[in-house]
Amino acid sequence: MKATSYSRPELIALLRRHGVAPTHQRLEIAHVLFGRCEHLAADQILTLVNERHAETSKATVYNTLNLFRDRGLIREVIVDPKRVFYDPNTQPHHHLYNIDTGEITDIGAEVLAVSGLPELPPGMVTEGVDIIVRIRAL
């Protein structure tokens, strides 16, 4: 959705703005995440980050993804019981999930409207509403 790729200083500023110290590894991971508009799993991120030449460990990839998620830089997408996908788009939006190919596509929150949300028990708040449209060929 966003064509412009972040420059190194922009990535540093982005992390700092979210209270994340910009280490080399975190910048590599941020580069992979924000440089494309895809929904990637941890192990794809690990591969991509180490593709060029860098050395980033599995533990750091998981640490960093959890940190980015906690700080609101990215969002988890739970559609496949086998692995979590990470979404650089934190705007409210929903997903089209191709159950054959595993492909995940965004659906803007503007186009999709939900009505009839039940009122919550007192003392409860909505953390988010996730809509997954599962599609299939044929």
Add this chain to the structure above:
Amino acid sequence: MKATSYSRPELIALLRRHGVAPTHQRLEIAHVLFGRCEHLAADQILTLVNERHAETSKATVYNTLNLFRDRGLIREVIVDPKRVFYDPNTQPHHHLYNIDTGEITDIGAEVLAVSGLPELPPGMVTEGVDIIVRIRAL
């Protein structure tokens, strides 16, 4: 939602109607699933099934859940990246998910409506629309 528990012959008929041979283990598992209206994970089902006295293996529980799912007897609920929950309610409906406690509650499809679903690429069909309302205390 449903108070009546199935009798043994009813469970046998139910399985047969779905093309599932009613073995002892499958009936035990069906009993656990259809005897309550909860969303259970495989390992809870394994525990419940073996609670009384029976001997059912982990492999059989997984085999059976996958079989029941393929034959449309139950449905998977993907809300927690750590494990799949199995839902004896195959009617279209949605879920309220308490992210603190892990509790899953049904929301009838009648009360919740989605509008603005994008039209799919040609040759694609919708397999289902899952709405998950994630809630939290406070």
Add this chain to the structure above:
DNA sequence: CCAAAGATTGGACTTTGTCTAATTCCGGAA
């Protein structure tokens, strides 16, 4: 009641993710 087809099983294996303790890095103060 028999035999073939189908189901079950223990245990090895895979995958995703977490944990730990040792090492390395970073950023601010001087």
Add this chain to the structure above:
DNA sequence: TTCCGGAATTAGACAAAGTCCAATCTTTGG
């Protein structure tokens, strides 16, 4: 610049969910 203390990284062990396999046991129709 250099130095220091806290923060980050790492290898590898560990854990949990789920699959696979080959040997054994059930089911079922004739």
